[in-house]
Amino acid sequence: MASERRLRIKTLVMVLAMVVCANAGDLMLKRGMSQIGAVQITASGLAQAFRLTVTNGKIWIGVTHVPGGHFSARIGIAATLGWRCVDLRGRDAGGTDETTDN
Numbered sequence: 001m002a003s004e005r006r007l008r009i010k011t012l013v014m015v016l017a018m019v020v021c022a023n024a025g026d027l028m029l030k031r032g033m034s035q036i037g038a039v040q041i042t043a044s045g046l047a048q049a050f051r052l053t054v055t056n057g058k059i060w061i062g063v064t065h066v067p068g069g070h071f072s073a074r075i076g077i078a079a080t081l082g083w084r085c086v087d088l089r090g091r092d093a094g095g096t097d098e099t100t101d102n
Helices: 002-036 043-055 057-083
Strands: none
Touching (some): 002 043, 002 057
């Protein structure tokens, strides 16, 4: 019973980390793009937009947090399956293959 509760808490923490990172990243990217504004489709306009993008801190925060949310999701799913003693191929902790007919 206590292990089931710990499993639920671990899963909740991983899901929460995923949601917070992904949403914070999306929000920061939106704010960074709003700061840059409209981009002129000319050589000088694209060069200026590139310079503003590279030097904008909010864009960098967004760029690091969006993949962080997806990474948290992957780790969370893998950890949850590991906590359940199951891998992605349908085998349990003992190594028996449940996907083939005997």
